[in-house]
Amino acid sequence: MRAGVLRTGALSVRHVFSVRVGPVGFRIGSDWRAPIAALERVYAAYPAPHGGIADFSVRLFAARPWRRFVRPAVMIGGDYVLPEAAPLPLAQGLLAAEMGMNLQMALGQRHYLLLHAAVVEREGQAMILTGASGAGKSTLAALLSLRGWRLMADEFALIDPRTGLVHAFPRAVSLKNAGVATIAAEVPERRLGPLLAHTPKGTIRHLIPDTTAVAKMDCPARPAAILFPSFGYARATRAVLPSEVFVRLTQASTNYVALGERGFDTLTRMVTTLPAFAIDYPDTNTAIDQVEAAWAAL
Amino acid sequence: MGRAVDGWLLASVMRTPARAADLEAAGWTGLIAIARAEQMIGTLAARLQGLAVPAQVARILDDARTSAAQGQIAATWEAEVARRVLSHVGERLILLKGTAFAVAGLRAGLGRSIGDLDILVPKDALARVEAALLDAGWEWVKPDPYDDAYYRTWMHELPPLIHRDRDRMIDVHHTILPPTARITPDPVALLGDAVEIAPGMFALSPLDMLVHAAAHLLADGDLAGGMRNLWDVHCLIEECGTDGLEERARHHGLEREVARAVRLATALYGKEGSVGVVDRIYLFRLTARDEWGRATRPVTRMAFYIRSHWLRMPPGLLARHLWTKWRGGGAGPSSG
Known part of the structure; x- marks a missing residue:
């Protein structure tokens, strides 16, 4: 398990959590701290991805910049996405992360x-x-x-x-x-x-x-x-x-x-x-x- | 952290696979995310085959190669089904883009992801081909009458059809640019010089493949998927050369676009070439990704999106189209 803050200038992914579940590594980035904090607690006992390289990336982001603060709504993104997925309220950020991980598996997994x-x-x-x-x-x-x-x-x-x-x-x-x-x-x-x-x-x-x-x-x-x-x-x-x-x-x-x-x-x-x-x-x-x-x- | 990661990371590894040896974990993660976003993960995997990479990367790339191979089996079968349908109405199957590269065994097809089946037919055969496809299980996907009418009046292809059993899309073209565009390529020459690449399956001549790739990228779209398109261009140049290309491009009225595509492909994937100020703007747009694979540089993207419509339609038609689309809430560049 690894958490951290990654900055790359104006468009930063603010909060990052990486975890390995079974053979599959995930990198989850979020505009908000709360979903990452929830993941850190739930997956506290889990290791980081093999070699620090995740199989899939998931992103939780605000549909518009101001929606980070005003009625925050979590959009689910990542390597593989479904068009027109509905956002979730910030209080359900953990669910959004889980759905994002499921989506990567459902659409991107080809090993199993x-x-x-x-x-x-x-x-x-x-x-x-x-x-x-x-x-x-x-x-x-x-x-x-x-x-x-x-x-x-x-x-x-x-x-x-x-x-x-x-x-x-x-x-x-x-x-x-x-x-x-x-x-x-x-x-x-x-x-x-x-x-x-x-x-x-x-x-x-x-x-x-x-x-x-x-x-x-x-x-x-x-x-x-x-x-x-x-x-x-x-x-x-x-x-x-x-x-x-x-x-x-x-x-x-x-x-x-x-x-x-x-x-x-x-x-x-x-x-x-x-x-x-x-x-x-x-x-x-x-x-x-x-x-x-x-x-x-x- | 040094220079921000963008599409140049993918381009540099495609150009010089040995550079992958310098990557650390974060670099690999970014490279994989960008390659997926540009639908080039299979191409990257083919390019890096045989190189020593971290175990986890090897697994991801191995899956990507297997996945691309399966995708090509499905795409080739789709072409075969279309060949049979077209043969009933006396038409040759002329494949365009990815399926053509794969069936012809061209380098551009190695690991390439293939989405829809794109084919070219003579304009006077459109109605016959459409009827035959509908008869064989393809169905309309555009339920909106405006979109349907728009395609039929102003586009260089039929509205997309999808097969009801196999869930695969076919795009039937009668030329390579919309009739509303200012440039009018010569479809008779495209058809006339088509070459047989497999029994009963044809493709454009290599020069016309290059012209088509350049037209699609620079005279039609908003540069979405441009890194993959230019990889096609790079591979075609490497494999088939550019003898006669300038003349062929001029014949189709696409000499500027073809010259630019060659320069951009060289800048991204080839040996050092010279690019001008305008080329740099194109490259800025083409490489607009971050280490999460996200679309970046929204202003530049929007500018190219507007440009694509400007190229495709005269101003009056453009205004009408955008008005209709805006009222329907559909227009806008894709985000990713």
Whole structure:
């Protein structure tokens, strides 16, 4: 982890923070101090990018110079950007930084096949939890990390096309809405980021990954199973056919098309070798129980 | 901190890859950000292949090379699909810009990112080609009737079409500058001298490729993407030479633009050449990036943006166009 002030004349990027999460280095520059201070706290235990060279740059900047001070609104920029992304209020600067990092990965990452998924690991074996937003991936991954599993990822599973291994990308876990209270009841205050209310995704609070997640983030794992959790249904577990898994994973990937043949080969190998289960659950305790049962049956 | 970082960092490493050995971590980070912003990361990666670089940089460049190679596979396939469609209406596929460089195996194509498929067809074949493309799954992307009408009346290409399955854009040109521009290149000569670069696929002659690159950069646009364009020019000169270039440029009415493009490409990527005061202003605009890849020098950028419209349209049409665009809230230089 490294923070500092970089000046290059009139158009300076005022505040800079560099961090490595798993194999990926980020450089985050900001017109304001507050988002950088939040990142410094959340990522205090993380190292700097390898050799001080970041894979991706993210910028948080004011749309107009005066918007640094008057109703400050944070625009998200970087190596890769989406046109017409809406700005966020300064109080949600940490969320803006996280979204900026996600964007670089989603649009720029070509080393790994990316799956929008949470990943937990036990005994060198990884379980991939994927599904639509609101399916409960983050809450489930956070809870599993409090029940003896290693948290490998909350947002993106990084699959190496060369080896088929999943690499850890343990960013702060983005807890949303009901998930915030569920996790807050189980962890000390120092493990949580600031409460971000009224964001475009509702209430958000970040869980700071535990020391094991950070200490072991350079250890990849062998994928062992794919789970598709769905929150809000009666308890049910069913096996998912490879054809359906394939379609769901292409939808869950941000760079499947861009990787071309490598993406197809990687996904085909996963789909034909890994068991997959859909898990419907009415509450998180039931879900944990179902995950453990699925794990025991592997 | 010494001299502020700008696009010259990228230019100097492209010119002399060995200079990369002097870079420290901050220099590499800036170089990579600028190369990405100028859509030259793949070109840079191709240029630095085989050189000893820090491990983290090697990884980033390796990914960029793989990504560029995949992009060229997709672009080549897109050209092949277009070739089949055009063959049904008896037209040759004449590729322009990036896809032409890649298919022809030219140095300018090494690691180059390729966005849209740009092709050239005779003006009297436009309607046939358009109908054939629509029939084969391409669709309009400009929902605004003003934009659509504008393209059809005043532009040198059809409104862009996008393929509904592959999500890829095609630009169908009938010449290389808008009919409203003061300069009128000779499209018959462009078509007549096209050369076959792969079975059933054609490109402009090397001299016309140079003329087109210069026209696109200096007689049409606001210099956005100019560093990449001039790298194309530099590579074409190195590989194909400039014999007959002046005469060909004069034939198309583009001798000033071509001469300037050659001088600017040489200044950025070639051996020491002489540049005048006006060239320096162009170079100031072309290298307007900072170590975050941000667009800098907004006043100069705006000046070139206004110039691009001035070149493209007579004053009356320009006023009408800007008025319509301003009311629609669309006009203004791209920020980055």
